[in-house]
């Protein structure tokens with residue numbers, strides 16, 4: 064391998080670091096109308112009257128939209144493949160507002176100040192309704208958050224809005240009740256039942272959501288957006304506004320992070336409608352407060368886990384009973400719920416019985432949506448904490464308990480077939496899995512043998528170690544599709560056109576590396592253009608850890624075809640057969656050394672003089688399976704027994720991501736994911752007032768890790784090769800975030816015997832748990 | 836009102852409203868490396884130099900800048916080639932939204948170290964840069980690059 068497994072700098076690095084104007088707001092037309100949104104002050108209300116006449120009459124106000132001015136068409140903003148597994152329960156603007164921050168009206172004005180003034184002039188009379196703010200009381204609550212009759216799912220997702228249920232799912236393997244019953248009676252068996260809670264987390268990508276739209280010279284609608292899913296944006300805008308897909312172009316410029324938060328549509332429909340109506344460019348850039356108040360959080364959860372095992376540590380059954388809070392709209396409700404099962408249960412594939420029961424309820428909170436980890440992190444905290452508790456109950460070292468029960472190469476799990484994302488999954492034999500090695504190596508690096516239960520004291524501070532393991536996927540099998548086009552230029556360089564969406568992860572670069580490797584050329588000779596629905600081929604988008612594996616494979620296919628084409632055309636030019644020549648990336652040469660033609664010469668004659676034609680190749684890929692990356696994480700913490708404060712001293716994570724296409728970029732993904740996971744474990748927490756108003760609506764109240772909060776970190780990639788991946792690669796985007804909550808909780812227990820089952824692990828909780 | 840500022844080495848005259856923040860004026864005048872990320876003085880993405888010292892442009896009224904010297908990432912990029920190389924070769928620039936603000940801060944830090952105002956050690960460097968948040972990278976890659984660039988052992 065020459066171009067992959069190589070840390071080339073990101074293609075956009077220098078442009079980004081020096082601050083070139085490349086993000087949505089930087090490139091919006093200067094004369095754009097500025098769009099501002101009037102947002103609900105109530106957690107739940109019906110708009111009795113809305114009068115925008117005074118706002119409209121203001122000088123500089125171009126348009127005001129209320130629910131009366133927009134098409135009433137239910138949609139989902141989720142930004143998923145079609146048909147979406149999320150219910151169509153949202154309208155561009157609606158008569159009901161379902162959380163503090165929900166859209167009431169949109170104003171388009173000459174400038175920001177005028178738009179803000181106009182918002183104040185809109186008169187709204189609300190009928191305030193009783194909100195549902197406790198997700199454990201949502202099901203069957205007399206307050207029905209979605210009373211309207213014109214909402215529906217695309218297929219059966221267990222949707223029951225009249226009972227505040229957005230989605231539900233159940234499955235069972237084996238007779239779980241019988242296994243549990245027998246185990247309870249058997250002296251050689253133990254059963255552990257525990258309840259865990261995980262909180263809402265905010266994405267806090269540094270670039271707020273931004274989009275603008277204009278009408279081009281052909282009368283087509285062009286939308287530029289900081290989106291992770293340009294093709295889904297095009298489809299959804301077309302659907303809701305009734306503009307044919309052929310008349311819409313969506314472009315994603317550079318974007319300032321997403322983490323799932325930009326998978327959905329936030330603003331695109333409004334700017335599109337305003338541009339369409341006024342024929343003027345219109346832009347909407349969210350304030351940080353709006354990003355907190357009116358985009359997405361991670362789904363909060365209540366997680367009941369039951370584990371049954373024999374005394375010698377063989378797991379017999381795993382049972383999940385899950386309650387999920389999707390907030391006001393059901394985006395990603397079913398799929399995050401199912402991922403809680405599908406991306407954790409297969410890790411322990413030797414059990415006799417598994418049961419999963421889950422419900423996703425509506426509440427009057429900020430909607431939950433896609434967020435890195437996507438259900439798996441919630442489940443991981445519950446399962447891996449429970450495994451630690453089980454180990455203690457059995458008197459077995461947690462490392463040994465994992466080693467006894469984990470999945471290994473060549474094995475499978477029935478879960479793969481039963482649980483997909485929103486529907487059935489696909490069968491899969493695991494072809495690459497270094498989980499066992501990861502656990503052993505991690506234990507060695509942290510020095511587990513000499514630290515576990517040693518509780519080293521230093522004044523009021525006590526040290527402890529904890530561990531957790533995780534798996535994720537690589538795209539959504541049989542659903543996510545990506546494609547790529549490669550064309551040869553007359554100097555021998557190539558344009559790589561891909562629908563894939565780089566959100567700052569470096570995917571443009573690693574896809575170029577994959578193309579270069581398959582072609583046998585240098586990555587410098589690949590010019591990447593991505594994420595433009597007019598100019599690049601289809602791609603479902605950047606989510607579900609799909610880009611390296613799914614888009615990467617599409618690029619590999621296109622590049623292999625191009626290589627073949629070059630050899631054929633080169634052979635023709637030399638008057639030989641393709642079998643008689645070889646291509647070294649620069650020169651097509653007769654194998655006997657008799658003659659040769661450079662790629663540049665070949666391209667030049669093909670374009671200008673002989674047998675003229677464009678050399679172009681395409682490739683598409685749908686993952687027949689979704690090979691999981693794995694991680695084993697070990698942490699050492701220090702707990703101050705006087706305050707309950709937890710410091711993570713050392714963080715060791717050993718990963719199997721297959722071949723790291725670009726080891727540096729993979730490392731940063733793993734480190735960045737881990738730090739977000741540490742934030743979730745220790746302090747990040749979306750909080751509301753008693754009336755449902757978001758309290759944590761800026762970066763003073765919502766804390767994300769700073770550089771002083773980052774522990775000493777050891778990230779290591781094991782040698783691993785996934786035969787179905789491009790040059791052996793699997794995904795890396797999400798696996799890093801899953802393990803910190805459980806690993807840290809387990810380490811805190813090891814240090815001071817305080818078992819924290821509700822995230823985040825705040826000093827207060829640790830302090831009081833220690834006193835118990 | 837009108838103000839005169841020396842921006843990236845040349846004097847300009849700007850028409851502003853007394854209530855305008857420096858960040859919004861800079862972006863309006865085309866200095867788009869200056870990013871609005873939090874708007875509450877808590878993230879560092881809008882960092883510029885005012886008379887050579889780092890400042891958060893989202894928290895400064897433009898009206899107070901009359902007669903002052905402002906430097907943005909655009910103004911120092913050419914001098915920071917080694918820094919950019921160090922960051923890029925670590926793969927530590929991810930989405931890049933925090934990058935220009937961080938570069939301005941590192942530029943200021945280098946001066947402070949040269950003047951003996953800040954110690955050239957890991958802890959001091961981290962503390963100096965604590966206000967520059969990054970949600971993508973987890974900071975470690977940035978630090979590997981910055982330590983290399985500053986020669987912190």
Ligand code: FES
Nearest residue numbers: 874877878879893
């Ligand atoms: S935008 Fe000024 S500190 Fe965040």
Ligand code: FES
Nearest residue numbers: 930933969970971
């Ligand atoms: S690189 Fe994205 S915020 Fe720092």
